[in-house]
Amino acid sequence: MGKVFSGAILTFLAPLAAAQNQVNMSPGVTEIGADIFELHMLIMWICVVIGVAVFAVMFYSIYAHRKSKGHQASQFHESTKVEVAWTVVPFLILIAMAVPATSTLLEVYDNDEAELDILITGYQWKWKYEYLEESGEPVAFFSNLATSQEEIYNTDKKGDNYLLEVDEPLVIPTNTKVRFLITANDVIHSWWVPEIAVKRDAIPGFINEAWTRVPEEGIYRGQCTELCGSYHGFMPVVVHAVPRGEFDAWMAAKRGAAVAQTQLAMQTLSVDDLMDQGKAVYDSACLACHGAQGQGGIGNAIAGSAVVMGDLSSHMAVVAKGVSGTAMQAFGGQLNDVEMAAVLTYQRNAFGNNTGDVVQPGDVTGMKNG
Amino acid sequence: MGAHHHGPAQGISRWLFTTNHKDIGTMYLWFSFAMFLLGGFFAMVIRAELFQPGMQLVEPGFFNQMTTLHGLVMVFGAIMPSFVGLANWLIPMMIGAPDMALPRMNNWSFWILPPAFLMLASTLFMEGGAPAFGWTFYAPLSTTYAAPSVTFFIFAIHILGVSSIMGSINIIATVMNMRAPGMTYMKMPLFVWTWLITAFLLVAVMPVLAGAVTMMLMDIHFGTSFFSAAGGGDPVLFQHIFWFFGHPEVYIIILPAFGVVSQIIPAFSRKPLFGYASMVYATASIAFLSFIVWAHHMYTVGMPIAGELFFMYATMLIAVPTGVKVFNWISTMWRGALSFETPMLFCIGFLILFTLGGFTGLMLSIAPADFQYHDTYFVVAHFHYVMVAGAVFSMTAAIYYWLPKWCGRMYSEAMGKTHFWISFIGFNITFFPQHFVGLAGMPRRIPDYALQFADFNMMSSIGAFIYGASQLLFLYNVIATIVAGKPVSDEKVWDGAEGLEWTVPTPAPYHTFEEPPAVPKPAGTI
Ligand code: HEM
Numbered sequence: 001m002g003k004v005f006s007g008a009i010l011t012f013l014a015p016l017a018a019a020q021n022q023v024n025m026s027p028g029v030t031e032i033g034a035d036i037f038e039l040h041m042l043i044m045w046i047c048v049v050i051g052v053a054v055f056a057v058m059f060y061s062i063y064a065h066r067k068s069k070g071h072q073a074s075q076f077h078e079s080t081k082v083e084v085a086w087t088v089v090p091f092l093i094l095i096a097m098a099v100p101a102t103s104t105l106l107e108v109y110d111n112d113e114a115e116l117d118i119l120i121t122g123y124q125w126k127w128k129y130e131y132l133e134e135s136g137e138p139v140a141f142f143s144n145l146a147t148s149q150e151e152i153y154n155t156d157k158k159g160d161n162y163l164l165e166v167d168e169p170l171v172i173p174t175n176t177k178v179r180f181l182i183t184a185n186d187v188i189h190s191w192w193v194p195e196i197a198v199k200r201d202a203i204p205g206f207i208n209e210a211w212t213r214v215p216e217e218g219i220y221r222g223q224c225t226e227l228c229g230s231y232h233g234f235m236p237v238v239v240h241a242v243p244r245g246e247f248d249a250w251m252a253a254k255r256g257a258a259v260a261q262t263q264l265a266m267q268t269l270s271v272d273d274l275m276d277q278g279k280a281v282y283d284s285a286c287l288a289c290h291g292a293q294g295q296g297g298i299g300n301a302i303a304g305s306a307v308v309m310g311d312l313s314s315h316m317a318v319v320a321k322g323v324s325g326t327a328m329q330a331f332g333g334q335l336n337d338v339e340m341a342a343v344l345t346y347q348r349n350a351f352g353n354n355t356g357d358v359v360q361p362g363d364v365t366g367m368k369n370g
Numbered sequence: 371m372g373a374h375h376h377g378p379a380q381g382i383s384r385w386l387f388t389t390n391h392k393d394i395g396t397m398y399l400w401f402s403f404a405m406f407l408l409g410g411f412f413a414m415v416i417r418a419e420l421f422q423p424g425m426q427l428v429e430p431g432f433f434n435q436m437t438t439l440h441g442l443v444m445v446f447g448a449i450m451p452s453f454v455g456l457a458n459w460l461i462p463m464m465i466g467a468p469d470m471a472l473p474r475m476n477n478w479s480f481w482i483l484p485p486a487f488l489m490l491a492s493t494l495f496m497e498g499g500a501p502a503f504g505w506t507f508y509a510p511l512s513t514t515y516a517a518p519s520v521t522f523f524i525f526a527i528h529i530l531g532v533s534s535i536m537g538s539i540n541i542i543a544t545v546m547n548m549r550a551p552g553m554t555y556m557k558m559p560l561f562v563w564t565w566l567i568t569a570f571l572l573v574a575v576m577p578v579l580a581g582a583v584t585m586m587l588m589d590i591h592f593g594t595s596f597f598s599a600a601g602g603g604d605p606v607l608f609q610h611i612f613w614f615f616g617h618p619e620v621y622i623i624i625l626p627a628f629g630v631v632s633q634i635i636p637a638f639s640r641k642p643l644f645g646y647a648s649m650v651y652a653t654a655s656i657a658f659l660s661f662i663v664w665a666h667h668m669y670t671v672g673m674p675i676a677g678e679l680f681f682m683y684a685t686m687l688i689a690v691p692t693g694v695k696v697f698n699w700i701s702t703m704w705r706g707a708l709s710f711e712t713p714m715l716f717c718i719g720f721l722i723l724f725t726l727g728g729f730t731g732l733m734l735s736i737a738p739a740d741f742q743y744h745d746t747y748f749v750v751a752h753f754h755y756v757m758v759a760g761a762v763f764s765m766t767a768a769i770y771y772w773l774p775k776w777c778g779r780m781y782s783e784a785m786g787k788t789h790f791w792i793s794f795i796g797f798n799i800t801f802f803p804q805h806f807v808g809l810a811g812m813p814r815r816i817p818d819y820a821l822q823f824a825d826f827n828m829m830s831s832i833g834a835f836i837y838g839a840s841q842l843l844f845l846y847n848v849i850a851t852i853v854a855g856k857p858v859s860d861e862k863v864w865d866g867a868e869g870l871e872w873t874v875p876t877p878a879p880y881h882t883f884e885e886p887p888a889v890p891k892p893a894g895t896i
């Protein structure tokens with residue numbers, strides 16, 4: 001039924017709306033998404049019918065009962081019967097709406113028996129995903145906006161998924177009940193993916209629950225929906241639903257990479273490795289504020305910076321702890337020792353800084369431990 | 371009852387020291403119009419940035435300052451004071467009282483407002499910029515993570531609260547004590563009734579708002595942790611407190627508007643208001659319900675299911691008395707002798723658009739569906755339909771309706787009607803497409819958006835410029851009327867107008883009803 005109605009609306013609005021202009025809620029890909037969509041259409045059509053009836057009466061009156069047509073005003077001003085009728089009838093209609101609304105809500109709240117738990121943490125302005133599994137190397141990563149500053153500031157052509165693309169999407173298996181445990185690290189955020197109909201506030205110090213079971217493989221995009229500071233508009237959510245087998249393979253690869261990172265942390269890395277990995281970290285975590293050439297922007301310039309070219313431990317302190325009251329965040333909890341060592345090395349040698357300093361993961365571990 | 375029929379003092383001291391309800395009403399109205407233009411300017415900045423995808427004019431942080439100040443200035447600076455101004459002018463004249471009950475306090479409640487807004491606006495020039503956490507200022511964005519100017523914001527909110535509380539105590543005291551003999555409660559014009567109920571709402575919830583900002587102040591400067599989980603507090607507590615104020619607040623904004631419409635529709639239908647008593651009861655029920663629905667703004671914070679259901683059912687219930695009001699207005703028009711002067715046009719515009727906003731409100735009240743609507747442009751569309759097309763349209767109708775009485779001059783009907791049509795069309799071009807982008811997934815309070823939202827956003831911005839420009843026409847029309855409008859001397863001005871305010875000479879003299887009037891016939895038959 002819902003499909004027919006929305007189809008009707010789209011046809012009606014077709015001249016006004018080009019194909020890309022979606023005018024209605026997405027029915028989504030999940031069962032709950034479809035239920036919510038049906039509910040939305042049902043309530044909307046009830047409102048449309050009531051609205052048409054009420055406005056028909058009003059416009060008839062505007063047309064027929066004009067003074068300019070010589071209509072004489074009658075003086076009635078009360079009728080208990082009518083008053084009772086238009087109190088009771090709407091009440092009954094509301095009860096009819098409340099029934100499906102209640103049952104859909106109960107479904108949304110049914111968080112039990114999930115097969116996979118994922119902890120989602122909102123940060124200013126990115127998401128962190130951690131797979132909570134009993135065994136194996138833990139898998140966790142950050143998901144940052146992948147749209148370039150050039151696209152945002154109009155010097156480059158905007159891509160198809162402008163502002164809705166990330167460096168690393170959340171990967172979940174299809175046909176599996178996945179439970180999301182949602183929280184935040186700083187201010188309140190809200191994790192929303194319209195097509196799977198999950199929206200939950202991410203509140204620092206508290207953990208909210210939500211769940212989904214995605215039947216179809218696909219990429220589903222959403223955004224943060226609670227004002228969380230300057231870059232609230234720039235922290236998209238991308239969920240990649242893949243078949244179970246593919247998910248397991250992805251998970252194994254992630255675990256392998258995590259193990260490799262832990263091992264790397266105990267080794268001495270070559271300057272080239274550090275610089276390569278450092279550039280990757282810089283581009284995803286630092287570039288937005290400090291510029292592609294280290295020239296600065298929202299943040300200070302890295303090129304020629306006294307902090308970067310000065311004492312190593314104070315350089316690391318700024319990166320790890322942030323600068324309070326500014327946009328410079330504390331990256332200590334976000335980068336592992338290898339990444340930290342790499343980005344410090346990169347900053348100290350790129351953009352003409354050429355200090356020649358090489359920071360090893362072991363140095364970082366050492367500084368962390370005092 | 372002195373026999374001193376003196377006029378106003380001369381010069382600036384007339385305005386600084388006045389205790390005259392008409393002067394104070396005038397000041398409130400001009401002040402709120404100035405705030406309307408300021409808040410409108412902020413809105414134009416917002417719409418200009420959103421004209422196209424990509425960042426063009428302002429930085430994201432500044433964009434957030436604009437949305438925050440726009441909301442605060444419109445709600446607390448434009449809409450609320452404008453209705454207090456209207457109350458000042460009209461309540462004494464409608465109940466046959468010589469002035470407000472507490473005239474000196476009346477002067478104070480106005481004069482603390484301009485400094486408060488000056489302070490709020492000055493935050494734009496402070497280090498770190500103006501408040502950027504939205505008009506709902508959720509903690510901890512508004513506490514731990516706010517710019518230093520937040521302290522000035524808190525002080526400004528306190529002053530506005532004091533002003534509102536004084537204003538409402540004055541209205542309650544006036545209505546309860548100063549009605550002319552024979553003016554029983556159930557004979558009072560509906561505008562007086564809706565304001566009386568609004569005043570009680572204000573006295574009940576402004577202290578709650580004051581509590582919320584005081585707790586913020588403590589968290590920021592005195593080391594408490596009301597809203598910080600790290601210290602054992604709870605950020606969601608802030609939202610409960612804010613919305614316990616905030617939901618009644620939206621009815622504080624709309625009830626006086628209901629009152630205005632209930633005065634004007636009968637006048638241009640030349641027929642008594644249908645269902646006077648049920649209008650009073652509906653207003654009272656809305657006011658009562660407004661206290662038990664606040665968490666419908668918080669369906670996604672993770673409330674237990676029982677809470678979720680309770681707030682959903684209670685919110686849905688509000689549709690009943692709201693519907694009763696709409697049905698009553700339409701029945702008032704039914705078989706009347708209708709004419710369509712500017713005030714009536716704005717009231718019909720109100721009726722259509724407010725009802726649309728009520729429908730989207732009903733949709734939003736359905737908790738599971740709200741998971742998809744919440745914090746999207748669909749909500750933005752909803753509250754602009756109820757607040758702009760509701761409160762602002764009815765306020766505009768009120769100005770056109772009573773201005774000739776106040777200044778003894780008639781506005782230009784042609785210009786008024788032009789103003790109506792441009793506003794009506796501009797408003798809908800602005801806000802109707804916002805339903806679409808909201809449903810399609812565009813979050814609110816973002817300075818830049820994905821490409822699929824581009825066309826409707828451009829449309830919205832064009833509409834906003836049209837709507838904004840039409841307000842300048844309004845300003846011009848009002849000034850031209852006061853300065854050089856065609857004189858009117860009829861006491862009634864409008865042939866269908868009823869009520870005591872139409873029994874005094876036109877223009878209304880500086881002092882009215884120094885002797886209590888005889889109350890003519892029951893309000894039910896007005
Ligand atoms: C039938 C009557 C109404 C119902 C059932 C209703 C319901 C709702 C609901 C459920 C929301 C929350 C939506 C969300 O954030 O997801 C909401 C938001 C809002 N409503 Fe209404 N509403 C009604 C009438 C009004 C009126 C008369 C006003 C004011 C004149 C109003 C002003 C607002 C405002 C300002 C917001 C948004 C606040 C914000 O988050 O900034 N509503 N309404």
Ligand SMILES: [Cu+2]
Nearest residue numbers: 617620666667
């Ligand atoms: Cu509300």
